[in-house]
Amino acid sequence: MEILSKLSRYAENAIEEENPTVERLTKEGKEISKLNIGDPARFFPTPKYMIDAYIKALKDGRTSYVEPEGIPELRDAVAARYKRMYHKEIDRQSIFITHGVSESLIFLNSMFIDPGDMAVLFKPYYSVCYTGFRVFGGDPILQGYQEDRNWDLDTDELDRKIKENVKAGRMVKYISITNPSNPTGMVLERKTLERIVDIANNNRLVLISDEIYDEVIYNGAKFTSISEIARDVPHIIFNGASKDLDATGFRIGFAIVPGEDKVSDQIRKKMVDYCSMRLCVNTPAQYAVADGINNIKEHAREINVFVKAIEERANFASKLINESEYMHVVPPRGAYYLLPKLDMNRLDVKNDGEFVHKLLEEEQVLLTRGSGFGARGHVRLVALPPKDVLGHAIAKINKFCENHSK
Ligand SMILES: Cc1ncc(COP(=O)(O)O)c(C=O)c1O
Structure with a gap:
């Protein structure tokens, strides 16, 4: 066998x-x-103030199971961050705390993908994102970044490829971007992102944006969050404590599903089910990350x-x-x-x-x-x-x- x-x-x-x-x-x-x-x-x-917050959470007895979607203190801290950085009002119910972005990726691929379903992944891709998609039977539409154009994208070709597959009766579910990119270090221009939003909108696809490096920007690049431009396209934003807060081992990630449309509503409801399957995320780490986000000066x-x-x-x-x-x-x-x-x-x-x-x-x-x-x-x-x-x-x-x- x-x-x-x-x-x-x-x-x-x-x-x-x-x-x-x-x-x-x-x-x-x-x-x-x-x-x-x-x-x-x-x-x-990892910054000392976050280590201290972790120790304090343990000393305060924060060692029980907590809410499957995350403690309110952390979800509110994430909402306040998005207001501060991207002028977006996001309510607590749209924010899900997971064991890193890695767990969010597994949840979303599992909830979206039946064997043979398609999604757009850009190549080179962050491998764990690709792996998760394939493990659930996904068949990627791979669109290449162009190295000779500083890893920019040919968005016209992307639109054509999606339409071809839809016309052939394939089920295309989402477009996934990683911005800034692992592994190229490229930061997508706002106009390229706006074009991707249009393509998602025209083809009725969910847009997933992994923005885990959104504060690690340099050499004059300007970062645009999908939350700023997605309008009414159903979208999911990934972020977390691993990179911006330099706390990889805390294993705290966020999936944010802010849309007011029906699809976003369905995703939020299903996220609650997925989160409850694994009871909750590391409790003291959630308190430490809430502190890390709220401690703006440090x-x-x-x-x-x-x-x-x-x-x-x-x-x-x-x-x-x-x-x-x-x-x-x-x-x-x-x-x-x-x-x-x-x-x-x-x-x-x-x-x-x-x-x-x-x-x-x-x-x-x-x-x-x-x-x-x-x-x-x-x-x-x-x-x-x-x-x-x-x-x-x-x-x-x-x-x-x-x-x-x-
Ligand atoms: C683009 C990207 N997304 C997600 C992750 C994983 O993040 P987490 O530690 O939150 O699981 C990484 C890790 O290197 C990454 O590069």
Whole structure:
């Protein structure tokens, strides 16, 4: 008997797949430069005021189950944040607290997707979002960002592809964007977003916008939240404590469904059911994040220092990469990822997966293969470590390329 479902084969995460090799090399006493995981808290300690709030919540006995959709204090803090930042009135009932955006993604794919249903995902994509969609049987309409246009989008082609599939009788459910993007670091222009809103509207699709890096913006980019422009298109916004608040391990995410239309109403009702299936989210962490969001002064200080450091590190790494004969990168303007393109014609490795594996074995630098994000011939690295670590790692990547040059 085959115990595993056919769809379970899609459950994977390219970011973690070299872990067995990392374990072996570590046992052999080798030190590894890990540039694979976008975890800010490994390089910038979670702010002290949030740690204190977490400890206080524990001491106050906040250790019981709480409301499945999240504690009112946190849902209200999220609503106040959206009022402050994007001038949007969002009521508590439209905000759902989940175990990270990751859990929101699983909930929404499970509630929207029957096997064979379609949704628009942009490529390169954040892999966990793609994986969740495939595990529930989704069949993506993949629309590519154009690297030679600074990762911008061809929205006319997107509209045409959706219409073709609808005409062929396919069920297309939603358009999903990640802005700023993991893995490219691109920030979408307002006019591109407005066009995507129009396309969602004309084709009666739900618009999902993952805005988890909305405060990590630099190099002169301007961020627009879908909440500012979605009008009456049913939309869902993801955000959370992992990136802006530098608290990945707290596992707090938000799904916001603010629309006044029937579809948004249905989604909100179903979200209540999904949230209640897993009882509630970590209680003391919810109190700590409510404090983190409400502590405007402390947060502003922390995020400014953080974004300035990221801008410096990302630009430093981009410059070094673009000085290399073997790779080229579009410098990021948001989040903290770089997705250089490898000159595969000049290298004796088969593909980006082999590049990452051999680089780890030979030079002990850990990257993620671009094909794990739908970007063959690329690798992803994070610009979170200090400049000396980044410089050292990029020098080793260059040495590896020299050793494998054809
Ligand atoms: C675009 C994007 N969305 C969601 C997540 C996961 O967020 P969470 O920690 O809230 O599950 C990540 C993590 O790297 C991400 O890059």
